[in-house]
Amino acid sequence: MTNENTALNTKINSGRLNSHEDLNALRQQIIDKHDPTKLEVLVCHGTGCIANGSMEVSETFKKICETSGIDVKIKPNIKTTGCQGFCSRGPLVLINPQGIFYQRVKPKDVEEIIQKTIINNEPVERLLYKDPKTGEPIKTENEIPFYNLQERIVLHNIGKIDPTDINDKIAAGGYQALAKALTTMTPKDVVTEITKSGLRGRGGAGFPTGRKWQGALKAVDKKGGPVYVVVNGDEGDPGAFMDCAIMEGDPHAVLEGLILGAYALGSNNGYLYIRAEYPLAVKHLEMAMAQARELGLLGENILNSGFSFDARINRGAGAFVCGESTALFTSIEGKAGTPRPKYVRSVEEGLWGRPTVLNNVETWANVPLIIDKGADWYSKLGVLNNTGTKVFCLVGKVNNVGLVEVPMGTPLSKIVEDIGGGVPNGKPFKAVQTGGPSGGCIPYKLKDLAVDFDSLTKAGAMMGSGAMIVMDDRDCVVDVALYFLRFLEEESCGKCIPCRLGLSRMKEILDTFSHGKGSEKDIDDLISLAKAIQDGALCALGTSAPNPCLTTIKFFKEEYLAHINEQRCPAGVCKDLITYSIDPDACTGCGSCARHCPQNCISGEKKKVHVIDTQNCIRCGICMDTCKFDAVQVN
Amino acid sequence: MIKFNINDIEVEVEPGCTVLEAARQYGIEIPTLCYHEAVAPSGACRLCMVELKDGDWSKLVASCIYPAAEGINVYTETERVQNVRNWIFQMLLAQCPASVEIKTLAKKYGVTSSRFSIENPDEECMVCGLCTRACEEIVGLSAISMVDRGVYKKVGAPFMQPTDVCVACGCCVTICPTGAMRSYIDSVRSVRSVTLTPLAL
Amino acid sequence: MNSQVEVIDEILECYPEKPEYLIFLLQDIQSAYGYISPESMQAVSDYAGVPITQVYSVATFYQSFRLEPKGEHELRVCLGTACYLKGGQRIVEELERKLNIKAGETTEDMIYTLDTVNCVGACALSPVMMVDDKYETNLTAGKVNKILKNIETE
């Protein structure tokens, strides 16, 4: 990623910063250089928008601005940013300072945006977001419910700054918290502030961060140094990308948090463990670290304070279990990531047997906010014992797919219905899966549940790292439970028997249900086996693996019984229990289904109603996918 | 010395002792498979689970690793412990049906049949990894290791080919709790004839 | 072209001779060759000072390591939760039928390798597949056929 700003700003760079004043002076210099009347075009380069072609959009902006000879005065700055949040509307383009929000922008729209908005200051109406209820176009980001119902503090800069340019971050207040801590706070003050804020780990379990840090300090007192700080960026939860978005979109936030943690704990070495599938996050963090080193914000004698700290990136190699703390340490040590029994806490015996503090990406990104604005400010967000905000990745059968940040304790319905815009078919959602493979399914009847660590755990689900998967009446809970078990069976490290053999056996029993076989006794066996795994497995991958299955049995027992007793899959998913047929009233005889059917079992003359030969049908569902008239039905 | 309770009986052991070692000193039986005095415990088979209780609070831990601590209350035969054990035995009976050792131990704890289907009637190995740990820690060679992961996990020499790193000392055969290594060793070593070295303990 | 040995030496020299760099080394070798051969595992074992058993154990443990050469094009279908719920499995099955291989395998002519992944971060556009480094989004069986045809006519 490059942008116009970088070229400008390289002239600013002052070399090493030696004090808080130096940092402030640099910040002022960057701000002064910035012409407030100049328009800024922010093109989203988050993974979702890139997949949707946003690279071509930003290229086109640059090309036209270079070649069309627009007046230098109005020539905009073109910036590329991390995920702006509203991924299902991508590619997104934001025009500042007005905050005009354009959605689904294609390269061919760029010319018009430049002509109308940049040159003549009027909006391109057809690219604006339309209120789904009234159909009225909405001009700015702040007026869109998806955004204005959120409380974006961790995400504040993401989508606004260029993540590859440290100057952009410094102008936005980056490294102020670090400078403040280094010049006005002792390491102990930092720990106290974090403890007072009530921050709890965002990686899933919600362990109080301050307490973890204190534990590590005690261990250091006992054993002496060194102590390590580690970022958990493994984000293995399938269907979640908030940590990815933070690392890609605001890498300095994570880095600044890590340096602050290192200062608080007296650590000189840190590690960032990043998931294999996130090459862009790795790249942005590498750039961030290099730029921070150059300015003296990372490395020897940071801001001339006498404190030195550096960090290195470890790329994951594809193993979900490596998100687990002891497996992650084993992996950093260069071995197969198998968890170790954890009767001694990792704050005492972590990486290389040394005291180690491991925190999640989002946890680290909260640290500078707390140090900058104070624990009192932070603890006012959210609810008692669950302070601050949480970033969720809202996906599945929901209209507004994307990144959502809300205060802890926000009701589920507000997230799914008000911010998420509800389910596409307009019906109420059936369930929401939180916490991914370790979490649980929350049914619609608990829609007013406060989303925080404690309430979710009480409901049998789990916060997890923040995936929120919305399901509608076409999703089968038996199938979903099977999906997660299949995933975990693949990802089990295989060390302990309850997990390695137990998950396959749970899957085996569930599989009989999806074929319409089995008995109610099998459900009891399944629950009993699940309890044995929860009690017996070595690490939290195993002990939490039965959660999706157990919560779906708890809340959707009747759906399990329909499979077993009536050989019926109410959602129309389980292949053995369904048949496809064609609705003669809706079929136009276009023949698309017949052309795509791999079994050649659909017949019918052109423009006449088609028929499926259910004997030969393998229920692949392709006909249903390809029919443009919704004529294929499941029974 | 550390004092604590197992099944409401007071026991007293040296610091650094595990709950399992303490129980054995006092003749309290806890079933184990992947544990052997000669190598560091790894907590893989989970047969040795016991329940810790403190008022309403309770938790299951692997006794072969859990360090004895002052005043804890350990129970070896609670319903939760038995549930874990029962399922582990059922799964092992289906997974390594050819192992006489496992059948015998399971029978001792009252498990003689399994609700699960058998995939390979000749299988003996339970993939506990004791052999690989012995080869690494006792023999110091690491001729074999765990290969792959999850349900595919197995014991093997590099590239699943016979290796001349193996000196056919037979340590792994002696330590294997299921008897699987007796025949498997032939696919590991490229040297002939195993001399069974008894473990000096 | 440099011989494989020379390139491996170049990769090795980028890192200190320590066991903790084992995974880095395997990753770099894989990106250079697309897979990790027994010879390169031996070279890494010698360089990093870890037993070959550990190298093999690590190489087989992590999903991203490939021990056999892969096809010219890699199709990676996302089966993360969002994609699964929107029919990702159907896409895998369709490709398995069309290419006559199972997920994880390579076609005999070494043109396609079919793999599944868990979430590539583009959940808003599910179901998603990656064809080499390019995202293909909102997939349907029909779209898959078009994509294959496009690759063939390239």
Ligand SMILES: Cc1cc2nc3c(=O)[nH]c(=O)nc-3n(C[C@H](O)[C@H](O)[C@H](O)COP(=O)(O)O)c2cc1C
């Ligand atoms: C199987 C498994 C996978 C995990 N994956 C992640 C992950 O991807 N990211 C993460 O931050 N924590 C993950 N965790 C939780 C970590 O073990 C650890 O609790 C967390 O990183 C601590 O950071 P926190 O206190 O800031 O949440 C996982 C745990 C388990 C058991």
Ligand code: SF4
């Ligand atoms: S619970 Fe599963 S992942 Fe964890 S140690 Fe046991 S086998 Fe490995």
Ligand code: SF4
């Ligand atoms: S061969 Fe024996 S010791 Fe080795 S893993 Fe199998 S059962 Fe355990």
Ligand code: SF4
């Ligand atoms: S016989 Fe071979 S594999 Fe077994 S312990 Fe001895 S050297 Fe290791």
Ligand code: FES
């Ligand atoms: S990737 Fe562009 S909005 Fe999320």
Ligand code: FES
């Ligand atoms: S004997 Fe303790 S886990 Fe196997």
Ligand code: FES
């Ligand atoms: S689940 Fe497929 S991209 Fe996220």
